[in-house]
Structure formats: structure tokens, C-alpha cells
Amino acid sequence: QQPVQSPQAVILREGEDAVINCSSSKALYSVHWYRQKHGEAPVFLMILLKGGEQKGHEKISASFNEKKQQSSLYLTASQLSYSGTYFCGTEDYNQGGKLIFGQGTELSVKP
């Protein structure tokens, strides 16, 4: 089942912060975050694994609440280059290695 992302869209001024949430109805093994700019391929940002391990981008932080089956991506001091659509992909215990992506959150950073 597809994870639910919120908000669907957000507009920021440069320097402002944003939080993007991803919620699943299934027990999760990992959550992946990707950013996609218009007309381009999704780019890997971060993986959060069960047990607290994280791998990814130095300037982006995220959390993974296994009990609540939720993850949040924190974008601080946003830059123009942060604009794009952010997708979370969830991997549950019954389907190892398979990511199910959310519908995306469109982020626009204005000068």
C-alpha cells in the first residue's frame, strides 16, 4: 500500500525551514528519500533503517519512527537548489528490496 506524504506542496523563501512527512500503514524495514527536479531522474538523498542507522546526504536530516511507521525529512535553511518534488519510498518486512513510493511533495523555494 502506498505511503502517504504531507504536505502535498509547500512554498518557502530562501533560508526558511520545511518538514516533509511520510506515513505507512505497514511495519517498515526502511524508508528512502529521493528528490526529483522537473524532467530529471530521482536522486537519492537518504536511507533510514530499522534500528536507527542512516545513510545519506550530509546536509539533510531525517527521522524514522518505527513504532508509528512514519518518517520525516527536515530541510533547514533552504536554498533555491532544494526546489523539486520529494518522494519517500518504503520497504516493508514482507517485500524485502521493494520500494513503494509516495505521491510526492512539491517544494518550491523562492528568492
Place this chain on the structure above:
Amino acid sequence: EAGVVQSPRYKIIEKKQPVAFWCNPISGHNTLYWYRQNLGQGPELLIRYENEEAVDDSQLPKDRFSAERLKGVDSTLKIQPAELGDSAVYLCASSLVTGADRGGEQYFGPGTRLTVT
């Protein structure tokens, strides 16, 4: 290091025609994925290969879609015959997955934008 290569980048065909997409993954990556992405949506997995073996093709419409991964490297995805609803971006991704690391980061190619008229 070269990224995931896909061709063609764009394809316009009439319905009922066949079409094929090609993907060359990052060297050394053992796992290859084909996704379909509709406008305004996240990628949806069609098929996943581990080396030459298709380990998950549950979302592949097998009446018209087929895929193969030659010698565990390049892969092709074919649609025959295409329907109007097949218009989408077809993304290929690859990753290096070891036995203990179920969810390795995936690296995506630029995609093929298919328009069926």
C-alpha cells in the same frame, strides 16, 4: 563513474505499435529495476532483477509487457502492443544489494518519456 544510461530519451508511437526501452546500469550493480512514472505520481515498480533473475514481476502487465536482462547487465523492456494508457516516463534504476543490506540506495537513469497517440 558513469551513471545509469537509458535510451531512447523520448519516443512517440501510435497505439498498437511495439516499443522497446534499453537500460545499462552502473557497473557492478547486481540489482536492476524498471519503474513507470505517471505525471504527478511517484515511480511504480514494474520488475526487479537480481543478476539475471527476475525476483519481482508482480506489477508487470504480462499480456503486453516483457523484459529481459542480458547476462546480468543490460536490460530491455518491451511493450507490444502499446495502448494510450501506457504513456508515461519509464525509469531504470540500479543498486548494489548484498545479503545483509536489503534496501540499497537506488540510482536512477534519466528515463524514457513515452507518448502513445
